[in-house]
Amino acid sequence: DIQMTQSPSSVSASVGDRVTIPCRASQGISSWLAWYQQQPGKAPKLLIYDASTLQSGVPSRFSGSGSGTDFTLTISGLQPEDFATYYCQQTNSFPLTFGGGTKVEIK
Amino acid sequence: EVQLVESGGGLVQPGGSLRLSCVASGFTFSNSWMTWVRQAPGKGLEWVANIHQGGSEKHYVDSVKGRFTISRDNAKNSLYLQMNSLRAEDTALYYCARDPTRGGGYNFDYWGQGTLVTVSS
Numbered sequence: 001d002i003q004m005t006q007s008p009s010s011v012s013a014s015v016g017d018r019v020t021i022p023c024r025a026s027q028g029i030s031s032w033l034a035w036y037q038q039q040p041g042k043a044p045k046l047l048i049y050d051a052s053t054l055q056s057g058v059p060s061r062f063s064g065s066g067s068g069t070d071f072t073l074t075i076s077g078l079q080p081e082d083f084a085t086y087y088c089q090q091t092n093s094f095p096l097t098f099g100g101g102t103k104v105e106i107k
Numbered sequence: 108e109v110q111l112v113e114s115g116g117g118l119v120q121p122g123g124s125l126r127l128s129c130v131a132s133g134f135t136f137s138n139s140w141m142t143w144v145r146q147a148p149g150k151g152l153e154w155v156a157n158i159h160q161g162g163s164e165k166h167y168v169d170s171v172k173g174r175f176t177i178s179r180d181n182a183k184n185s186l187y188l189q190m191n192s193l194r195a196e197d198t199a200l201y202y203c204a205r206d207p208t209r210g211g212g213y214n215f216d217y218w219g220q221g222t223l224v225t226v227s228s
Contacts, residue, residue, distance in 0.1 A: 032213075034215075036152075038152075043202055043220060043221060044144075044202075044215075046214060046215060049212065050212075089152075089154075089214065091213035091214050094166045095167075095169065096154040096157075096213055097154065098153065099151070100151045
């Protein structure tokens with residue numbers, strides 16, 4: 001199974017900051033990676049797929065990069081509604097696996 | 108508007124069974140791979156199972172193989188998860204989700220609100 005590691009588990013930031021959230025796969029997954037945002041008490045929301053493709057309707061301040069084993073979600077200009085938990089997910093092979101999540105908290 | 112509405116969760120004793128349902132609307136259900144993802148209280152996301160449009164191909168996480176069965180009824184726009192031999196570690200909010208890629212992209216663009224399964228004596 002492919003293990004997805006998200007470290008740190010939380011980051012503190014202020015409105016307007018640029019935030020980068022890393023994700024590492026235990027083996028190469030090409031660009032088969034998705035990113036989700038989850039607000040408390042809500043279902044996850046797809047932000048990015050295929051490592052860098054922005055899902056329709058997602059603000060352009062979100063971007064994804066990376067390939068192989070190392071990936072990054074970047075939020076350029078953090079907004080109040082962006083304080084949430086972010087998960088990466090590999091879509092390369094079964095079983096599909098998620099990272100443990102990174103919570104973006106208010107500094 | 109795409110909607111996914113889960114039901115069927117509840118409190119069940121260890122070793123018991125439950126059948127979850129997810130009714131879809133707002134898109135052509137028979138064109139979409141569908142998935143179950145769960146989230147234990149206060150924990151992260153775990154993919155559970157998915158199923159091909161026609162039901163001919165299914166995949167499961169190892170921890171549920173032989174105990175859970177995913178199925179669908181395209182005439183009823185419905186997805187199911189039959190859960191047998193339930194364990195305490197199956198306690199979670201269960202989401203159904205749609206795969207937007209007809210060939211199976213294995214990411215999920217629409218999610219239901221979830222149905223809570225609690226396994227406890």
